Amino acid sequence: MFKGKKFLILGVANERSIAWGIAKALHDQGAELAFTFVNEAIEKRLRPLAEGINCSMVLPCDVQNDQQLDSLFTEIGERWGKIDGVVHSIAFADKADLDNRFSKTSREGFKLALDVSAYSLIAVAGRAEAIMNEGGSIITLTYLGSQRSVKNYNVMGVAKAALESSVRYLATDLGEKNIRVNAISAGPIKTLAASGIPGFRELLNKFAESSPLKRNTSVEDVAGAALFFLSPWSAGVTGEITYVDCGFSTVGIG
Numbered sequence: 001m002f003k004g005k006k007f008l009i010l011g012v013a014n015e016r017s018i019a020w021g022i023a024k025a026l027h028d029q030g031a032e033l034a035f036t037f038v039n040e041a042i043e044k045r046l047r048p049l050a051e052g053i054n055c056s057m058v059l060p061c062d063v064q065n066d067q068q069l070d071s072l073f074t075e076i077g078e079r080w081g082k083i084d085g086v087v088h089s090i091a092f093a094d095k096a097d098l099d100n101r102f103s104k105t106s107r108e109g110f111k112l113a114l115d116v117s118a119y120s121l122i123a124v125a126g127r128a129e130a131i132m133n134e135g136g137s138i139i140t141l142t143y144l145g146s147q148r149s150v151k152n153y154n155v156m157g158v159a160k161a162a163l164e165s166s167v168r169y170l171a172t173d174l175g176e177k178n179i180r181v182n183a184i185s186a187g188p189i190k191t192l193a194a195s196g197i198p199g200f201r202e203l204l205n206k207f208a209e210s211s212p213l214k215r216n217t218s219v220e221d222v223a224g225a226a227l228f229f230l231s232p233w234s235a236g237v238t239g240e241i242t243y244v245d246c247g248f249s250t251v252g253i254g
Ligand code: NAP
Pocket: 011, 012, 013, 014, 016, 017, 018, 019, 037, 038, 039, 042, 061, 062, 063, 064, 088, 089, 090, 091, 092, 116, 141, 142, 143, 185, 186, 187, 188, 189, 190, 191, 192, 193, 194
């Protein structure tokens, strides 16, 4: 299904990253991939992973930097001519804004979290459009903390609410070009980004106990849903926020 298809993956920090799980699944199905790194430390970890799946297209991109975003899409356009999909798997907030009370969120911390975690999807989709000449599929990763107040998720919950709203507006804006935009709302998974959230271990335990499937979400669960959204099997689906959290979000009180 993915033979000859080309995807850009943003957000692999290491082998535990959700983006890496999705990338491996795409590779296993025959897709060609390009990856981005935000800094040298990530580049050092990413290159061997990418080489392990015979991928040499590993390019710099800090999503806060418009020039880097422009260069990224120019280079991909020159090397590949077109892309079929993008995996946006990026989020960041200042640790102080996750540790402190929400009412103490700083203006700078708010801007940073919203810029990296929500605006970046708009910045990426707007540029991807130019090289998705046969239509395409863009997916992003979100979390239930956008809809409910989850302890310590704080400004990241607000950023995820903005991200989910952006998914709906981008789906509307890009739909005419047959570009679909969807989000996967994943249950908690132990990754680098997640370990920055105070009390994350408790959250994991709570999910496993309360979810209908009585277990935590795996990267493979998310990758399976990602393949669906990136494939023609979901050709009629856009603007959706889909929960891949072992059913946790469906459970009511009592
Ligand atoms: P991860 O492995 O730490 O991936 C997050 C990535 O975002 C890292 O590669 C990170 O780089 C990158 N990033 C941060 N700032 C950036 C910037 N300015 N430019 C480019 N990249 C930047 O964690 P993950 O859990 O897989 O997270 C991926 C996505 O899934 C995030 O949107 C997250 O909110 C979402 N999600 C995660 C969970 C979970 O429980 N893990 C649940 C639901 C949704 P640095 O390491 O250098 O910051």
